[in-house]
Amino acid sequence: MSKITEIRTIRIAERANLCWVEIVTxxxxxxxxEAFRGAEAVERVVHEQIAPWLLGRDSRRIAEVSRHLLMPYIGFHSASAEVRGASAVDMALWDLVGQRHGIPVHEALGGACRPDIAVYNTCAGYAYNSSSKRGHRREIGATDEMQGPYDDQVxxxxxAGALAESLLSEGYAAMKIWPFDKYAESFGGQTITLPDLKAGLEPFAKIRAAVGDRIEIMAELHSLWSSHAAERICRALEDYGVFWVEDPIGKMDDARALADLRRRTSVPICGSETLGGAVPFRDLLAADALDVVMVDLAWCGGLTEGRKIAALAEAYAKPFAPHDCxxxxxxMAGLHLAIHAPTAIYQEVVRATLSTWYPELVTGLPVIRDGRAQAPAAPGLGTALRPEVAHREDATLRVATG
Incomplete structure (x- = not known):
C-alpha cells in the first residue's frame, strides 16, 4: 500500500487562476x-470534498479514485470546479506512479509511441489568461505596445507576417491566433459584419504573404460565435489553408450544431479544451462533428480520463492534440499523453510563458528542439513545484493531514 498522508494546495496572487495540488504518501x-480557473473554488473542493475521503487511501488505486471523484452528481458535468479538482488530484497520482517505479508517466501509461512531438506556438502574451480571477483574456487595443520580444498577441x-518569420527562425512550424475575438462583442457573437470579417482575415493574409506555406496556422474562435457567424468565418478562412478552426461555436458539446457546421465548410474543426470527461467526446465523434480532438488535462478529469479520450480519437481515426495555455x-502532463497517444500530432506551447514565469514556478519543462518537444525522461511528470513558491508573500497554502 502507498498510503496518502497529506494533501496540500498552493495558490499565488500573481497567477490567480492557478491552484497546485500536492499529494504526499x-x-x-x-x-x-494543477488546476486552472476558479482557483479558490478548486481549493475549497479539494479540502472540503476530496481530502476527507482521499486521506488514508492507497494512492496506487488511480482508477478507483478517478471514478469516485467524477461521479455524476450536481456540479460534476463538464469542466466544473469539482472536475478541475479531480483533474489535479489525478495528475498528482500519476506523478506518484512514475516516481515510485522510477519511470516517466508516458511509460506508466503504456509506453511511448514516439520520441518527440511537434509543437505549435499559441501566440499569447506573457501574462495571458493567468493573472485575473475573472479569467478575462487580454484584448489588444490601438495603444498596446510589445512588452518583450515574445509578446506574440500584440x-x-x-x-503577423513578421511574427511568423520570428517563429520559423526558432524552429516553430505552426502557430495559433485569434484575431476575430474582438468583433464578437458587437452582436453577442450572433453575426459578424463584412468589414469585421475582412479585418479579422488580415493577419492570415499577412502570414501567407510573408512566409507562404512554410508555417501552419490554427484559428482559435474561443466558443464566441453562433453557428451562422462561425460558418461565415470558417468559409472565409478556407482560402488561407488553415490547419484547423478551434472551438467555433458557443456550446462545444452540441454535437448536432457542430456536425452541421462541419458539413457546411471545408476547414477542419478542432474541439475542445472546454469539455470534461470522455462522454462528450464520444458523442461528438459519433456525430462526425470533429476533425481534430483537443483535450485539456486540467479540465477533463486528468490523465485517467484524458487517455480514454485519446483512445476514442484513435478508435475514430482522428488526430489528437493536448491543450496548454x-x-x-x-x-507536462499533456506532453506525456501526447508522447503516448497513438494519433497525437501536436502539443500546444506558449513561448512567452516558457521563457519567463513557467521556469520560476517549476523545476522541469519540455525540452524543445527544432520545433519538437522531446519525451521527458525523468520519473513521474518530470517536474515539481519549486519549494519557494509556497513561501512567497502572495502564497496561500492549505494542508490536510490524516
Whole structure:
C-alpha cells in the first residue's frame, strides 16, 4: 500500500487562476497536479470534498479514485470546479506512479509511441489568461505596445507576417491566433459584419504573404460565435489553408450544431479544451462533428480520463492534440499523453510563458528542439513545484493531514 498522508494546495496572487495540488504518501513521495480557473473554488473542493475521503487511501488505486471523484452528481458535468479538482488530484497520482517505479508517466501509461512531438506556438502574451480571477483574456487595443520580444498577441495584431518569420527562425512550424475575438462583442457573437470579417482575415493574409506555406496556422474562435457567424468565418478562412478552426461555436458539446457546421465548410474543426470527461467526446465523434480532438488535462478529469479520450480519437481515426495555455504542470502532463497517444500530432506551447514565469514556478519543462518537444525522461511528470513558491508573500497554502 502507498498510503496518502497529506494533501496540500498552493495558490499565488500573481497567477490567480492557478491552484497546485500536492499529494504526499507514507513513502515520502510527493505527487504534483494543477488546476486552472476558479482557483479558490478548486481549493475549497479539494479540502472540503476530496481530502476527507482521499486521506488514508492507497494512492496506487488511480482508477478507483478517478471514478469516485467524477461521479455524476450536481456540479460534476463538464469542466466544473469539482472536475478541475479531480483533474489535479489525478495528475498528482500519476506523478506518484512514475516516481515510485522510477519511470516517466508516458511509460506508466503504456509506453511511448514516439520520441518527440511537434509543437505549435499559441501566440499569447506573457501574462495571458493567468493573472485575473475573472479569467478575462487580454484584448489588444490601438495603444498596446510589445512588452518583450515574445509578446506574440500584440505581434499578431500588428504584423503577423513578421511574427511568423520570428517563429520559423526558432524552429516553430505552426502557430495559433485569434484575431476575430474582438468583433464578437458587437452582436453577442450572433453575426459578424463584412468589414469585421475582412479585418479579422488580415493577419492570415499577412502570414501567407510573408512566409507562404512554410508555417501552419490554427484559428482559435474561443466558443464566441453562433453557428451562422462561425460558418461565415470558417468559409472565409478556407482560402488561407488553415490547419484547423478551434472551438467555433458557443456550446462545444452540441454535437448536432457542430456536425452541421462541419458539413457546411471545408476547414477542419478542432474541439475542445472546454469539455470534461470522455462522454462528450464520444458523442461528438459519433456525430462526425470533429476533425481534430483537443483535450485539456486540467479540465477533463486528468490523465485517467484524458487517455480514454485519446483512445476514442484513435478508435475514430482522428488526430489528437493536448491543450496548454494555462500552467506548466498541465503542460507536462499533456506532453506525456501526447508522447503516448497513438494519433497525437501536436502539443500546444506558449513561448512567452516558457521563457519567463513557467521556469520560476517549476523545476522541469519540455525540452524543445527544432520545433519538437522531446519525451521527458525523468520519473513521474518530470517536474515539481519549486519549494519557494509556497513561501512567497502572495502564497496561500492549505494542508490536510490524516
Amino acid at each position: 507514507d513513502e515520502k513521495l510527493t505527487g504534483l497536479g 505581434a499578431f495584431h500588428r504584423d 494555462t500552467g506548466p504542470v498541465a503542460l
